[in-house]
């Protein structure tokens with residue numbers, strides 16, 4: 001490796017974030033790449049021990065569902081293990097088309113297109129829709145894949161303050177009236193758990209001539225009719241131009257999709273490079289996504305249970321006096337506001353049988369570090385009680401001292 005590149009890598013490794021990670025490793029508290037020895041469920045096996053899982057994005061708890069697993073197994077029997085090619089060439093199966101039709105109907109759009117991951121959807125779609133003289137406008141807390149998709153585009157990229165519609169209006173009002181403006185937002189924000197202010201955003205897009213794309217990775221299966229997502233939740237499906245989703249969360253699989261009108265989907269089929277130049281979703285992933293969608297649509301009680309569990313967890317955490325973020329979803333951020341303590345709490349919790357995800361600098365400012373709880377429909381109330389008791393205990397043990405909850409019940 002060239003000396004300059006090595007020097008640059010070593011310099012990066014001396015950064016504050018790297019040093020915090022090194023300290024965590026030395027203390028045995030490094031919380032990343034933890035190896036799980038079982039299926040993702042409300043309980044997993046780590047280092048041979050049972051641990052309650054409160055870090056999974058499988059909000060409806062379908063990753064280990066017998067019907068979903070059976071569908072995947074059957075697909076392997078019929079179609080084999082992989083498609084060995086891109087959707088564009090030899091990699092389109094009849095079940096890819098079936099899934100696309102089902103998804104379009106589910107989210108209320110004319111057509112849909114499935115990609116091998118949600119990340120690839122955002123890379124391929126955002127980079128190919130707008131041109132050199134156009135604008136892409138982003139919420140500052142959007143997911144990394146949206147940021148990267150816009151980096152790959154030739155358009156000018158602007159960011160507005162998180163969910164701040166005044167700031168968005170200021171930005172929009174300065175742009176040429178006839179320029180194409182694509183506003184891309186998370187439906188449910190992945191760290192904070194709050195929901196985009198879609199009605200205000202739609203009104204601004206109409207006033208200033210913008211188009212809207214909602215990344216609903218965390219909204220699908222969670223909010224809206226039958227879990228159909230953020231646009232459905234607000235009754236604004238027709239006002240949102242593009243709806244993006246991933247199968248790696250409520251759908252318990254792997255892959256992602258974009259849904260829109262026929263012309264846009266047709267355009268993306270021949271312009272989205274992450275679709276054309278990458279192998280298609282594997283048969284097992286497609287079939288398990290279809291099976292998950294069947295369950296989501298036929299068992300509305302799962303969604304109700306998810307929300308009962310979410311409300312219960314928030315109530316218990318508030319009673320413990322912990323500082324929660326402004327969540328409106330099963331994603332519950334609990335502030336610690338110290339990098340090292342965030343790692344330590346995560347480790348103590350794992351040792352005591354609870355898995356949570358730490359969120360530290362540089363992903364968030366150093367004084368806003370947190371642990372993030374993800375609630376599933378399949379958690380029992382007693383699992384939630386156990387987790388909250390252990391979280392409260394870990395905070396006391398490590399000496400986390402944050403003000404009482406900022407969360408306001410809505």
Ligand code: PMP
Nearest residue numbers: 117118119143190217246248255
């Ligand atoms: N968008 C958001 C908001 C996400 O949270 C994620 C996954 N973390 C993605 C896109 C990417 O999805 P995938 O896991 O399917 O690549």
